[in-house]
Structure formats: structure tokens, C-alpha cells
Amino acid sequence: MTLLDCVYEGRSKSKGFGRYKTIRRQIDKPLVYKRIPRKFYHYGITKESFVDKLSRTERPDLILITSGMTYWYLGVKWCIDILRNLFSSTPPILLGGIYAQLCPDHAHTLGADGVQTVPLSIDYFYPALDLYEAPNYGITMTSIGCPLSCKYCASKKLWSTYKRRPLTDALEEIAFQENIPTVKDIAFYDDALLINKESHFYHLCLELQKKHPHLRYHTPNGLHVREIDETCARYLYETGFKTIRLSLEGNDPAIQKASSGKVHEIQYAKAVRNLLRAGYSLSDIETYILVGLPGQSCESVQKSIKFVKSSGATVKLAEYSPIPGTPMFEECAQRLPILKEEPLYHNNTAYCGYISQDITAEDLQSLKDLANNFNDKTR
Numbered sequence: 001m002t003l004l005d006c007v008y009e010g011r012s013k014s015k016g017f018g019r020y021k022t023i024r025r026q027i028d029k030p031l032v033y034k035r036i037p038r039k040f041y042h043y044g045i046t047k048e049s050f051v052d053k054l055s056r057t058e059r060p061d062l063i064l065i066t067s068g069m070t071y072w073y074l075g076v077k078w079c080i081d082i083l084r085n086l087f088s089s090t091p092p093i094l095l096g097g098i099y100a101q102l103c104p105d106h107a108h109t110l111g112a113d114g115v116q117t118v119p120l121s122i123d124y125f126y127p128a129l130d131l132y133e134a135p136n137y138g139i140t141m142t143s144i145g146c147p148l149s150c151k152y153c154a155s156k157k158l159w160s161t162y163k164r165r166p167l168t169d170a171l172e173e174i175a176f177q178e179n180i181p182t183v184k185d186i187a188f189y190d191d192a193l194l195i196n197k198e199s200h201f202y203h204l205c206l207e208l209q210k211k212h213p214h215l216r217y218h219t220p221n222g223l224h225v226r227e228i229d230e231t232c233a234r235y236l237y238e239t240g241f242k243t244i245r246l247s248l249e250g251n252d253p254a255i256q257k258a259s260s261g262k263v264h265e266i267q268y269a270k271a272v273r274n275l276l277r278a279g280y281s282l283s284d285i286e287t288y289i290l291v292g293l294p295g296q297s298c299e300s301v302q303k304s305i306k307f308v309k310s311s312g313a314t315v316k317l318a319e320y321s322p323i324p325g326t327p328m329f330e331e332c333a334q335r336l337p338i339l340k341e342e343p344l345y346h347n348n349t350a351y352c353g354y355i356s357q358d359i360t361a362e363d364l365q366s367l368k369d370l371a372n373n374f375n376d377k378t379r
């Protein structure tokens with residue numbers, strides 16, 4: 001089996017904790033973005049390098065292509081087109097991943113032989129880290145899905161029920177990755193890592209402290225803030241969780257309702273206090289605030305930014321992107337039916353500041369400036 005990760009192969013400068021910046025090259029904008037005053041880039045491996053690596057690979061019996069965000073599909077098409085040109089009779093191509101699951105009809109138009117919308121039935125569940133040359137970080141999920149139902153989130157669409165994996169499986173997976181000498185960091189991609197923490201996360205932490213004390217841990221998907229009491233904050237700190245991302249989304253009642261009421265101001269302030277007491281510094285604590293949701297005013301986002309800054313934490317603005325299969329997508333598609341036809345319109349940069357009309361590009365920039373000014377003062 002051969003793996004070709006087009007993002008990993010296009011890595012450049014290190015960003016710390018095993019992550020890299022990805023090389024990019026400006027290319028012509030698709031027609032959809034012609035009126036949007038932003039540049040358009042190809043990220044990752046160059047065509048020359050891709051073709052070169054493929055030419056040195058034994059002809060495969062089957063090609064599996066994965067995909068991520070729906071509005072990145074042009075990269076998937078780019079790969080399929082090159083593969084079709086390179087092999088005189090191309091082996092069957094199966095397209096899977098998040099885009100394929102969320103937009104199966106659209107995915108069928110890209111030229112693959114099949115679109116896989118459910119996981120393939122294989123016994124092996126470890127991430128294929130052994131297929132990378134020298135990976136710097138590993139990944140894991142101790143659970144799949146989320147018991148909550150936020151109106152903008154695709155977790156329920158991708159994983160219809162929330163399930164925890166046996167901890168022994170997750171620990172074996174981490175041990176397998178730690179055996180790769182270059183791996184020093186592990187990122188947890190759970191959507192709901194802290195749910196029922198006493199019977200799950202705390203046991204996991206004790207095992208990690210015992211078996212893998214030298215690894216650093218990260219939670220890029222955001223943690224459920226209300227679960228972070230004093231004990232939980234201590235477990236996070238003592239186990240070596242370095243990147244703490246809190247999902248606040250917004251403190252406006254309408255945003256909180258769309259966010260399953262998952263955290264209120266008092267719970268957020270307490271969580272930050274608990275993390276500081278446990279040993280984290282303010283710059284370690286990043287908080288996601290959503291911007292550009294339907295019906296959300298600029299003032300509401302300003303208020304959320306000021307609220308987060310009043311606690312001293314770092315603001316991370318997340319521009320809203322309509323995701324097919326979510327209730328909020330349907331709401332957006334009623335106003336803009338083209339969202340159902342063309343995934344490029346889902347692009348958060350394009351949708352949020354230019355397409356949706358929910359927020360203007362100027363207001364969006366002023367919110368980014370406000371957040372950056374506040375963040376600079378914390379650093």
C-alpha cells in the first residue's frame with residue numbers, strides 16, 4: 001500500500017507541535033469567485049512533484065482518494081484528472097471522505113469510478129501513520145460523534161450516533177504511534193472528548209500519564225467548556241494537554257440556542273479560572289467565536305469578543321461556512337438556492353464576507369482587527 005498525502009508533501013515551515021505551513025501558489029479564480037476581491041491559491045504538492053511521485057509508484061490495483069471541506073473539491077478533481085492522464089488504463093478510483101459524504105451527488109461528477117459515503121469495511125482502524133516518512137504528530141479519536149445537535153454542525157450527519165471506543169483501543173492506537181520515533185505530539189479529534197469525563201477522559205488521562213508521559217496532547221476540535229471544572233482542568237494540565245481550544249461560539253442568546261445551549265457566560269468564566277489555576281497561561285487558552293451566522297449582528301460578535309477578552313483568553317474567530325445536511329444550511333439555502341448546486345459557495349471566506357449578506361466584508365475586517373488588537377495585548 002502506498003500513501004500520497006498531497007498536503008503533507010507540500011509542507012514548508014514548521015508551526016510548532018509537529019505542524020507545518022503548507023506551500024501555496026496563486027492560480028486563476030474560478031468564475032464563482034470572480035467578483036470577490038481575494039486571491040485564490042493552490043495549496044500543497046505541485047503538479048510536477050505529484051506526477052514524479054506517481055511515476056515512481058508501482059501501478060496500483062485500486063486508488064482511494066479522500067476529501068475534506070466541501071469547497072476544496074477542486075483539489076480532488078485536480079488529483080483525479082492527473083491520475084486519469086498518467087495511467088493509460090487508470091485503476092478504479094474510489095472517492096470518499098467528508099465532501100463525498102456531504103455532497104454525494106456533486107462528488108459523482110468529479111470523474112471517480114465510485115463514491116464511498118460510508119466507511120469501508122476493514123478491520124484495521126489505526127491511522128496509517130506508518131505510511132508517512134517521518135510524521136511529527138499522531139492523531140486519535142476516543143469517541144465518534146457528539147450527543148449535542150448544534151444547528152450549524154455536521155457531526156450528526158457524519159456520525160449519526162455518539163459512540164465511545166473502548167479506551168484500550170484508543171490507548172493501543174496511541175502506543176502504536178508513539179513507537180514511530182519522530183512522533184512527539186498527539187491530537188485528539190473527538191467532537192465530545194469531555195462528555196461523561198469521570199468514566200472516560202479521567203481514566204484516559206491516568207493511563208496517558210503512566211504510559212506516555214513524554215508526549216504532548218492537543219484538542220484542535222474545541223472542548224465542551226462547561227465540563228471544565230477544577231478537577232478536569234487539573235487532569236488536562238497534568239496529562240500534558242498543550243493546546244486548549246474552548247468552544248464558546250457566542251454569548252448572544254440566539255447563538256447559544258443554535259449551539260445547543262452548550263455553555264453560558266458564567267460557566268465559561270469559571271472554566272477559564274479553573275484552567276489558570278491548574279497552571280495554564282492566558283495565551284494557552286484559545287476560544288472559538290463564530291462570525292457570519294444567519295441573523296447574527298456585528299454588535300453581537302463584538303460583544304462576544306469583549307466578553308472573552310474580559311476573561312483574558314485569546315479569541316479565535318471562526319468564519320461561518322454553511323455545511324450541507326445541517327439545519328442552518330437549509331435556512332441559508334432558502335435564501336441562496338445555489339448553495340445546493342455549487343460547493344464553492346460554502347467557502348467560509350467567500351460566503352461570510354461577500355456572498356451571504358449577513359455581514360459585510362468591512363464589518364468582518366473590523367471584527368478581525370478588534371480580536372487581533374485584544375490578542376496582541378495578551379501576548
Ligand code: SF4
Pocket residue numbers: 146147148149150153154155156191192247259260262
Ligand atoms: S457541540 Fe460541537 S461537535 Fe457537538 S454538535 Fe455542537 S458544534 Fe458539533
